Amino acid sequence: MKGQIDAYLDCVSPYSYFGFVYLIRNRAILTSHDVEVNLIPVFLGGINRATGNKPPGSLPARGAYLQWDLLRAKIAFGRPQLTTPSFFPNLTLLPQRAMVFVKDNYPESKVVAMYNELWVAMWEQSIDISKVDALTEVFSRHFQQEDVIKILEAADTTEIKEKLNENTRTALERGAFGCPYMWIRNQDGKEEPFFGSDRFHYVWDFLSIPRNQVAPLDKPHL
Numbered sequence: 001m002k003g004q005i006d007a008y009l010d011c012v013s014p015y016s017y018f019g020f021v022y023l024i025r026n027r028a029i030l031t032s033h034d035v036e037v038n039l040i041p042v043f044l045g046g047i048n049r050a051t052g053n054k055p056p057g058s059l060p061a062r063g064a065y066l067q068w069d070l071l072r073a074k075i076a077f078g079r080p081q082l083t084t085p086s087f088f089p090n091l092t093l094l095p096q097r098a099m100v101f102v103k104d105n106y107p108e109s110k111v112v113a114m115y116n117e118l119w120v121a122m123w124e125q126s127i128d129i130s131k132v133d134a135l136t137e138v139f140s141r142h143f144q145q146e147d148v149i150k151i152l153e154a155a156d157t158t159e160i161k162e163k164l165n166e167n168t169r170t171a172l173e174r175g176a177f178g179c180p181y182m183w184i185r186n187q188d189g190k191e192e193p194f195f196g197s198d199r200f201h202y203v204w205d206f207l208s209i210p211r212n213q214v215a216p217l218d219k220p221h222l
């Protein structure tokens with residue numbers, strides 16, 4: 001049986017960025033082990049609201065620790081230029097809805113390129129992608145003007161809004177309380193949840209992928 005990683009992501013979440021980067025980096029090896037990667041946009045704010053969770057930084061002691069964790073993670077995942085923008089946390093409903101439309105209507109390569117661009121824009125270039133004008137510019141980096149208009153108009157429709165809600169509900173039904181959240185079916189048909197970008201060692205074991213075959217993480221030198 002084919003394995004599948006349903007990866008629930010929101011571009012407001014830097015740890016989703018790390019999870020995304022690392023999944024894509026290991027995509028060829030995953031494919032060779034008969035495992036598909038399914039990138040699924042969700043609304044993290046909705047997940048927090050439904051579960052009563054709060055962004056980790058809202059607990060002061062954890063917020064202070066997060067500075068260290070983020071510093072290590074951004075080096076480990078090869079994104080040293082990542083910086084928390086002054087407008088964080090912003091409302092990423094619009095870009096996430098736009099990604100729902102992109103996923104349904106364009107090749108997977110566009111989904112990957114565009115998702116990467118959203119994270120780069122927000123987390124490396126401090127562009128507030130919750131604003132229509134800024135988002136239009138960021139989408140123009142990968143799409144023709146007529147497509148950008150189509151994507152952003154679609155993002156405002158009931159159908160796409162409902163689809164993002166549906167993705168978020170499914171993630172919640174599968175136990176999500178934050179992002180990145182992965183629901184994984186292995187090649188024996190067994191299904192398990194994995195939370196975070198720092199649990200890939202368990203993922204590789206679950207998928208019977210030898211650890212010496214996956215991309216190494218960089219060592220943080222603090």
Ligand SMILES: N[C@@H](CCC(=O)N[C@@H](CS)C(=O)NCC(=O)O)C(=O)O
Nearest residue numbers: 013014015056178179180196197198
């Ligand atoms: N240890 C995880 C942390 C991931 C994380 O903190 N994700 C945030 C969003 S950026 C979240 O939703 N956290 C909820 C929680 O930790 O309860 C990792 O390294 O990826």
